[in-house]
Amino acid sequence: MSSNTAVLSKVPASPSSTKPDPVSKPTTKKVPRLALLDGLRFLAAVLVVLFHYTAWHHGFWGTETAKEAWPVLSRFSVYGNMGVQLFFMISGFVILLSAYGKSAGRFVGSRVGRLYPGYWVAVLATGFLVIVMWPQIGAGLGMRELLANLTMFHPAMGLRHIDGVYWTLWVEMRFYLLILVLIALRLLTVRGMTVLAALWPVFGLAAALTGEDAAAENLMAEYAPLFCGGILLFLIYRFGHSTLRWALLGFNVGIAAYFTGVKGPQEAMELVGYELPAWHYWLIVVGLFTVVALLVLTPLRKVQWSFMAVLGALTYPVYLLHQVWGWWLIDHLSPVLGQYATLPLVIGIIFAAAFLVQRFVERPLAKPLATATSRGLEIIGTRLGLKKNETVGQGR
Template identity: 75%
Template sequence: MALPDSGTALIDVPRQNGALTQPAAQTPRAPRLALLDGLRFLAAVLVLLYHYTAWRHEFWGTPMAKDAWPELSKFTLYGNMGVQLFFIISGFVILLSAYGKSASRFVGSRVGRLYPAYWVAVLATGFLVIVMWPKLGEGRGIKELLANLTMFHPMMGMRHIDGVYWTLWIELRFYLVILALILLRLLTIRGVTVFAVVWPLLGLGAELLGNGNATYLLMAEYAPLFAGGMMLFMIYRFGHNLQRWSILLLNVALSAYFTGLKAPVEAMELVGYHVAPWTYWLIVAGLFACVAALSLTPLRNVQWNFLALAGALTYPVYLLHQVWGWWLIDHLNPTLGKYLTLPIVMGIVFTAAYLVHRFVERPLAKPLAAATTKGLEFLGARGKKLLSPVLQRR
């Protein structure tokens, strides 16, 4: 989600002045962390299975999905933890997107990465829930479809065309946080270190005080996941020390705390299973441990080229799987039965994701990123020119 990040190749960050935004041309590209690509793809598959076989829906012809899959759902119940894993990895790799880039180049890279596949998914899913399957659309219309195309529709009070887009809104706000750090020149070793402590603790304080607005603005539930991923990156790039590991463990503990508050409630309401909070504490710790093992041990040197494609497919798989998957299950299961329907639906989703990646993302991502960057640089230059007389008078 690391959901929207297509790769985890990390550039060696120079130590000069502690900055993380030195020119990228100064250093060679480091080997790709291929296993993190594979881990992201696994997370997407787990989320997919959660939505198909555990999430509360009746498209298998049973009152709840778990009734159709009584044994499998005991495991896929935990598939929603793939979202936590996405956020941890995103915290790790987003510094790559920020490194060596001005604010305009960072925004351009994110626009090029996020929007091409997203626009296809919004239009495809919008057509499904507005035209083909309006009962699932619950009154959604063209106005909400157009608002969703911006990805800022929650600010407009508009519903998601597809419920899974809620994670994109969280990711987008995290990118805006990183953009603010770039603009404030705080994307430095010291700045990131301090930020990875202050941000999650402010979120915790807002939660404990019951301040809903501050909790929402600070993304209190997800801040330690992102911040923990950022600290794993700092350890990966700048080495081990007590301070970095202490901050990482703080964020692991906070992530476990917040997940333990919400996940058991969701397990009961959305799946119908009772799960103790400590189960989710262990899962969160295990997710951090997996990312650490794949980035901080010799496993980071594993180079399997097929995992790059797996990582690239993660985003379109996530965008396309839920509503279209439910529609396919609803239409295929009565004829084919569940044991054929599930693998066929998954195969269709993976094929669609590949087509989107091959014929939409690959040809459009770089040109869109370049055009966005150029436009922002032009606006920035014009703004400086207009403001220069005012600044000179001062």
């Protein structure tokens, strides 16, 4: 998961069918929840947690590296950073599921309500840890970084993350901004999304192969095919199968496998110390896309297990809180309790904290914040002469 080498641096209206793409009216009908997709997101979070606790190169277990403390488990948890690839695949699907047919204001409101309440708590809690309680790991982080991190746009300001895991949020935020631009330009249509999924990964791959590193970074070259693969699964799920959609999906899977096969072994060696072949990562990428496709395109999409929604709700706060607080707990508890008692205890504490954040922060604040943001943007849009509640993305 960690692309940073320093500790802190860095809806459907109906199931798939073969009917032509409709030009439909906006609907307020509640979309059935894809319960197993929630469970898969939770699994991705667990994989990332295990990677950071038992594989990555920290020495908080009292050994030089985590893999020395966990020589057997780390052989498996070294692949846990692939949970981030899975997050991006799922994000490409679910963001389109939630954005399609919405106005720009409603889309922004839904993202603000979903992302910020728990994030603000995590930034403040982790900021207190690395600035006040454990400044040696913060390496000079201060109030400037803390305040900037609260915006989630601190990388654009050239400022560091309070917690290294926030790098993925900046990747996600740029994807959301791209979707917002498409909505504003009335291009979030079936044709527009198909063109995006065909061209964005190609431009990114071309930039990477020609050594245009700045362009590749701006295009998010290694993550574009993950998002676009999710977008194509949404198109198949929402509008049905077609040769073009499946061909483009296979194309994006291939590009994603290429990038992951390059970066995966590098991170395994640099961050853990294991030499792993590229083909392991090729198979993982293909396998992850296959699992997501099975959960959204087969009868498995109809499974409605309520506890999966609970697990899905915990995923985001677990991800936000787990890394630095987990390391601090490991550093303080393992000398007293030993590693085998400390690991499950720390995981339990982090999940309990995530539950409290979800129950007492996200749940009560998400909807009011989303509504207030959407209404505020509608008022601004009305004053600028834009049509209120105008929806986009309906049709070809």
